[in-house]
Amino acid sequence: MATKPSRSGLLKLAEEQLTCPVCLDHYINPKTLPCLHSFCQHCLEGLPLDKNNETYYLFCPTCRHRTELPENGAGAFPVAFTINNLKDMHSLIKKTPNSQEAVTPICTDHGRPLEFFCGTCDAVICSHCSVRNHKHHECELITDSYTKHCQKLRECLSPVVGKKEVLKKVISSLSERESEIRERGEGVLEEIHKMVEEIMSTLYQSGRKLTGQARRVTDAKLKVLSVQIKAAEKSLSLLEDVEDYVELSLKTGTPQQVLRSKKQMMEHMSEVTAQINVEELYPNEKADFVLSNNIKSIHHIGDIVTYSSTALQQCRVKRVGSFQRFPKKKTFLFSLSMEAPDSSLLSVPVSSLRCSLVPVVHTIPEINCPWGVAASDNHVTVTEFNGKCVTILDRKGKKVQSLEGGGNVKFSVPRGLAITTDKFILLSDKDKIQKIDMNGYYIASVGERGTESLQFQFPAGSANGQFMFPLGIALDSQGLVYVADCNNHRIQKFSPDGNFLAQFGTKTFGAGKLNSPYGIAIDTVGTGLVYVSEWGNHRISVFTSEGEFVTKFGKEGNNIDQFKNPKGLTFDKNGFLYICDSGNDRLVVY
Template sequence: MATKPSSSSSPGLLKLEEQLTCPVCLDHYANPKTLPCHHSFCQHCLEGLPLDKKNETYYLSCPTCRHCTELAEEGAGAFPVAFTLNNLKEIYSLMKKVADPQQVTCDNCTSANATGYCKDCSQFLCTECISMHKKWALFANHQLTNLDEVTASDFSSTSQLLAPAKQEAPLICPIPSHDEPLKYYCDTCDKSICRDCIVVTHKDHKYNLIADSFTKHKEALEKSLNPVKGKIEGLKKVLSALAEREGEIRERGEGVLEEIHEMVEEMMKVLRQSEKKLTEQAKRVTDDKLKVLSKQMKSAEMSLSLLEDVEDYVEQSLKTGSPQQFLRSKKQMMERMSEVTAGINVEELHPKEKADFLLIKDIKSLHHIGDMFPLQQCRVKKIDRITPSGLSVSFSLSMEAPDSSLFKRSANGWFKFPRDIAIDSQGLVYVADRDNHRIQKFSAGGKFVGHFGTEGSGPGKLYIPIGMTIDTAATGLVYVSELGNNRISIFTTDGVFVSKFGSFGNNIDQFNNPYGLSFDKDGFLYDSEDKHGWIPYSISW
């Protein structure tokens, strides 16, 4: 059974004890080993896990993340030692001891109360012994910590003050005939070597002293953490956006339900069945959107947790590991970070659903008083009475909404949030189909003629087309403002891409949420922006 922390333990000790608890046996780690996924377990816990066998090779599944790892012939003992946990165990022992400074005695004279701690000697010392310690040339460079400073610090600072100096006895080369300490690091083979190895098996390889290699590879690993940190920050923003969008959808859903109830209460009891039908429709639309957001949030949270685990492991290695320990784990950490960051696309996790549905009141009978209707579901029914008059044109446009059970949002002639309309010199009608990211083209009678543009940011692509105008006085070209790409794209009336201009920003030649477009009599193009007001462009071809 796990050792239960004392109720009087400090929050720092409780946090550290939690970090030192094996998730399998729920006891303090015993000979902890680290898997390639950076999760750690007691060696005996790993040895007790079930194995999968494929083609004479055994595989072990991580109890935390289910990452599958090939098991070496030597078994679980071949996995690298979790040196960060071993270092934390030492810090934990020291922190428990200094929790009551009055009970800590000097490890040197064993009589007086300790007032300081030597990180190099791993000893608590009294004031007199500390004074003698500083006088000896042999101990002149030792790192001494004042116990008053330790007790006044928070958990993070305390663990740093008590962390042992990063020194360890040099490891001996495993090759029996060498019997030399591992003082060098071979960059060619990515491993520690001894003096004899340089002469025998690494003669022409690139190598350096452990200390020098540690500095270089530490900087490389710290730099490799930047993509991890960047994606963590991006995922936090995504989760914030998802939560905000969830609130909007819930609020809009609740508002629609309130409208439904207010309308139904004004009618006779016979209308209660209609109320029930509309309520179910509203909840279904709301729930469908929330389900999509819930899946996105779960995926984003899992990705964030995975990245934070990798970040925590690497940072603990950088803070507490010795050069030997660091270099033995460096390659594994680099591979894991590359694997994790490559598998997460932050852009794909941005909110996909919007709070864009409303109640359409249509009292046909006591049993049909309206429908739940997403705003983007409508199509052109009829266009007539087109009357050119100089530079202006008047017309009549009839729109038709489908039955609420139909979802033909992207079929030809249907729209997902139409936002602007324009008519060319031939009387053909062009509609900016915002959420289908395209321009649809119709005859004067409302017959579908064609469409151009697909979702994207490349040439000829459109992303949230929201404004449109046609240069009927000169070139006949179609100008489309894109809210999503913060630019204006130009097409022929046949949908052939001509060019584009503008980018996101606050300069005079940039856009910040462009909306409506219009030409004046002198051929100047005007764009109304959500942030800037009106900005003129002079266009010539």
């Protein structure tokens, strides 16, 4: 059993514990907060409050724990009995300096010593209380059970002590990491200083470049965070506006008005909450950039090596190769070659690379029902079905030239087209194939309506190697031929000499199915994947060269990643995908 502290020890303990940490004076009417810290009632009443809706909160001056203020104010917090006991002990010891005996408290109801403890009610009682009000309760003498209860409290205190030790280690670890970061930062600054001092006379311009690079990294990160903050504030404002409107409607509107507007308000609330992705608003940037020095070249003294999502987004994918798909694991395996902007060094974990098959670049509007598209050098050529012309665009989408036919060149229903290696345009136009130069002058044509050699007409058939309104055609890197068999809702695959090899696709709306495929293109520079435009499903479906479904994107509409009856599509030498969004009169570039 533990020995009782000496009189001087008790007096010292009491004096240390009787000072309020707010007013620094002896406690007056002390109250205990849920975090177990105690303060004078009037000190608590003087603390600033934080209001949330209709509830007020205060923060503990010691640990900053947020506590709800009772409806009756700070006076409703529990009395700090430990402080009051210390005050009584302090007064008693000072009045009776030679007394070593403890004074037993008296029951206010019966005037007898409080010698019993009721375990049922968790209360200290006298002998009369134990007989009258606690007759069948678990009562025991305090002198017999106090040690047991103290032991129980110490057992309950064990997890607290254990967690306290863990937190001490955590704080120590955080302090060590803080010191490491500060030392690393100071070390980097010192490295920069020494390096610049050594070669200042010849590398002053490079030093300014390095400083500018560091500032650009900082500004880029701050810019990203600024955009995120504005987006988050905008989303918050939007939610608050919706909430205010609904609350005002409920408070001021009649039942009939509220019920009439109920559906509209619920749809709007669902729409607003659905369009806000909270995950995208968490911080994308970190303060994790360091100096990587290189003094081998007098023209380049170093780089700030950093992880930056902004710089990562600006990287250019040079090549994607070794593409493999594992359907059971729902994963892909490929090699990736990237080029960072400004030749800067970018250090990123692999987990930060998020690959998307359909990153939208831009759209080129005001094209009258585009049907076929082909890319060559720095130009993109498009057939405008309703405009009965061929339009040549530059890489930025600006119209360079419009070929409307002249002399012995007439366009009836221009559809598919291709650019030859010697820069001539081949154009499918009704029953013939026309060859013209880049200025629209006639070179040659073949075909007429019919079923004989070099005659064209809608063939009909659903067997392998037969077609029902064939439209798009593409060649892969091995020379294999892929044909979009539109009215059979499939893609047929042939050898270079025309022998049927395989087919894939059936008419339906599900993933991996096809509904009126019009255009087809193969990413021969990168992945080797087959892209098919579905006129009936208003989307683009992607397959492997063996016909295995990979993904799809798009739906009916005129917004980003939406199409209306897409037709021709093609890849350029840089891997950009051009899609004729015919129903929206635009060319979409991915």
